[in-house]
Amino acid sequence: MVALSRNVANKHAMEMLLTGDMTSADRAAEIGLVNRSVAAENVTSEVMALARKIASKSVMTLATGKSAFYAQREMSLEAAYAYASQVMVDNMLARDAEEGIDAFIQKRDPIWQDA
Template identity: 50%
Template sequence: MEDEILTCDVSEGVARLVMNRPGKLNALSDAMLAALTDRLTALGADPDIRVIILAGAGKAFCAGHDLKEMQAGRATLDGGAAYFNDLFARCGALMQLIPSLPQPVIAEVHGIATAAGCQLVATCDMAVAAEGTRFGVNGVNIGLFCSTPMVALTRNIGRKAAFELLTTGQFVDAARATELGLINRAVPHDRLQAETRALAQTIAGKLTAAVRIGKAAFYEQAQMDLAEAYSHTGRVMADNMLLRDTDEGITAFLEKRSPDWA
């Protein structure tokens, strides 16, 4: 069934979304892009969801775009020009949706994350990977420079390291990906799901309003110059201070007790 392309399990405020095309290494087909966009939009609007985990079924997290589907797109009078422009626009919209969601999104990565799959990891707010996972923006190996994955990659790691990956098509392992800042940490494969959920539950245990305010401000200030960023985040903190639950949280800390958050 079409809805099985993506599965979702919700527990204690954490939604675990699993790309479910294992036979295609969870490639970002037209159907997968649509399913991810629709489901993430719905989760973003759900006030009971505090954290989202994005994972992949089978042997890999995500192998990027579906190349067979892309090649089939050439069978038009314009040679695929309209299709390709629309495809990359839809993919770009998904990548912009993730940081705009109110909830933190954590990538749970294993196997490989290549091209647009690596872009997806870089786009998520955090990422935990199994030891041995391989990451690459390797489109250049088949004559297609990973220009759209480059956007997310260069906002996660240093420019020289990003350019080397983009121009050589070489892969890095989870240890190197951690050093570069592409992922938060690498863990044993048999601990991947548990460690990712533990991180999600830690965040889910914080004041939801504060985390949502903070995520929005995090991305907003990153686009500003220093003075504007301080001015903006100062206003954000002042608004945060005026929340009833923030007052309760500080009072509880001073009184050495657990906060009674609504």
């Protein structure tokens, strides 16, 4: 109940909790319980594609984003916006932000410095 109610809309969580019905993978994706549903034979290739995509990003930027995501969830809305704004400013001043913008403009893969 605790994890479910923090990951899907209240009406979906309540229906699942009160009925006890099984939920299909497609329905779980539809209501946001999982990110996506894939055929069993494609699980490994889909997971590896997602892992490669994440691994291609700046480690510093990923760590900053992950930390900020969890921190802001515990704040009031006003405090969360102020905090997120400061994190975005700090992130844009990082070397990897400059590299990411340059790489995009030059239509090339970025070379991350993790700084």
